[in-house]
Amino acid sequence: MxxxxxxxxxxxxxxxxxxxxxxxxxDVSAREQLVERHLPLVRSLARRYAxxxxxxxxxEQVGAIGLIKAIDRYELTRDVALxxxxxPNVVGEIKRHFRDRGWTIRIPRALQELNVKMSGAVERxxxxxxxxxxxxxxxxxxxxxxxxxxEAVEAGSAYSPVSLxxxxxxxxxxxxxxxxxxxxxxxxxxDDRTSLEPALGELPERERRILRMRFQDGLTQTQIADRVGxxxxxxxxxxxxxxxxxxxxLSD
Amino acid sequence: xxxxxxxxxxxxxxxxxxxxEWEPVFRLVLGGVADRLGLGFEELDDLQLAVERLLAExxxxxxxxxxxxxxxxxxxTRVGPLCDAPIAAALQGPPPAPGEVGLRRVLETVVDSxxxxxxxxxxxxxxxxxxxxxx
Numbered sequence: 296m297x298x299x300x301x302x303x304x305x306x307x308x309x310x311x312x313x314x315x316x317x318x319x320x321x322d323v324s325a326r327e328q329l330v331e332r333h334l335p336l337v338r339s340l341a342r343r344y345a346x347x348x349x350x351x352x353x354x355e356q357v358g359a360i361g362l363i364k365a366i367d368r369y370e371l372t373r374d375v376a377l378x379x380x381x382x383p384n385v386v387g388e389i390k391r392h393f394r395d396r397g398w399t400i401r402i403p404r405a406l407q408e409l410n411v412k413m414s415g416a417v418e419r420x421x422x423x424x425x426x427x428x429x430x431x432x433x434x435x436x437x438x439x440x441x442x443x444x445x446e447a448v449e450a451g452s453a454y455s456p457v458s459l460x461x462x463x464x465x466x467x468x469x470x471x472x473x474x475x476x477x478x479x480x481x482x483x484x485x486d487d488r489t490s491l492e493p494a495l496g497e498l499p500e501r502e503r504r505i506l507r508m509r510f511q512d513g514l515t516q517t518q519i520a521d522r523v524g525x526x527x528x529x530x531x532x533x534x535x536x537x538x539x540x541x542x543x544x545l546s547d
Numbered sequence: 548x549x550x551x552x553x554x555x556x557x558x559x560x561x562x563x564x565x566x567x568e569w570e571p572v573f574r575l576v577l578g579g580v581a582d583r584l585g586l587g588f589e590e591l592d593d594l595q596l597a598v599e600r601l602l603a604e605x606x607x608x609x610x611x612x613x614x615x616x617x618x619x620x621x622x623x624t625r626v627g628p629l630c631d632a633p634i635a636a637a638l639q640g641p642p643p644a645p646g647e648v649g650l651r652r653v654l655e656t657v658v659d660s661x662x663x664x665x666x667x668x669x670x671x672x673x674x675x676x677x678x679x680x681x682x
């Protein structure tokens with residue numbers, strides 16, 4: 296990654312102007328620009344927590360939640376750079392994520408390592424075979440037994456079932472990246488509104504898009520993964536979390 | 548569970564407490580079933596998701612039975628007993644509206660067919676069927 300976070304500048308600069316537009320005029324596009332500008336900071340901080348059994352993409356997403364909260368809570372009267380203010384928020388969100396979503400059972404290191412290799416193996420075999428590989432084929436690819444493959448897959452699911460979008464704090468805690476990106480008209484605003492629509496609206500735009508591709512357009516996880524630039528296993532996790540998040544929202 | 552309809556079909560049965568902490572149990576069993584049948588990794592994930600959502604929506608009973616019938620070209624899964632009201636509302640009501648992602652839409656997407664069955668004792672089971680693709 297060659298990009299870097301904007302240079303700190305407490306008083307003036309683009310951040311200040313964007314913060315003013317957002318806080319004083321409710322300009323949501325200004326907030327989106329702030330998020331985009333500071334995502335490199337989030338990525339940089341997220342990398343510190345890589346290799347702990349959680350996909351880097353997931354950690355970055357959690358960090359982005361902290362960034363959004365920082366932007367929303369920033370007070371214009373503060374004489375502090377947004378990067379300075381946001382950093383502890385991002386780190387705090389990531390730490391809370393690990394605390395809430397840590398391994399619920401002790402997973403042997405060998406299984407964790409096999410799980411890490413799994414995603415790449417699934418992708419390689421999917422391309423090579425032009426279909427989803429079987430467990431046996433994955434086992435051969437990973438030089439493991441089918442039982443080890445299944446256990447490693449399960450190891451990747453051995454987190455507490457707290458949804459990524461479940462707010463861990465107070466009601467004032469904003470729910471994630473829902474503010475990033477434009478409204479997905481074709482999905483969240485159907486002509487025939489349903490009771491599920493508010494729950495869908497709580498999801499980040501990317502997750503809404505993934506759900507639409509899977510459950511409305513009928514794309515496979517692999518096809519979705521190609522389109523959104525994630526691994527199939529990551530798409531699978533996002534679908535599960537989104538469905539669980541929607542259910543949580545509806546039951547509140 | 549009912550008698551096997553054909554000698555070509557192998558049956559695996561499991562009774563497990565409900566709750567997310569028990570999900571790995573049926574997921575691993577289903578993984579073994581998928582391995583036995585040569586089901587694709589993504590097809591296995593689909594089937595696991597279907598069962599997970601069924602249990603999330605209607606699995607408030609203390610325990611649930613899962614029966615997997617393995618045929619050469621498909622696997623049929625029976626899940627139950629499930630709570631009547633949410634399952635009936637989700638699966639037996641009007642078709643889902645465009646853009647709706649409820650249980651019915653999920654099942655329509657991830658399995659080839661499904662249906663609601665009632666046991667002799669009046670308990671509600673859901674049957675899921677997934678075909679094994681060509682290898």
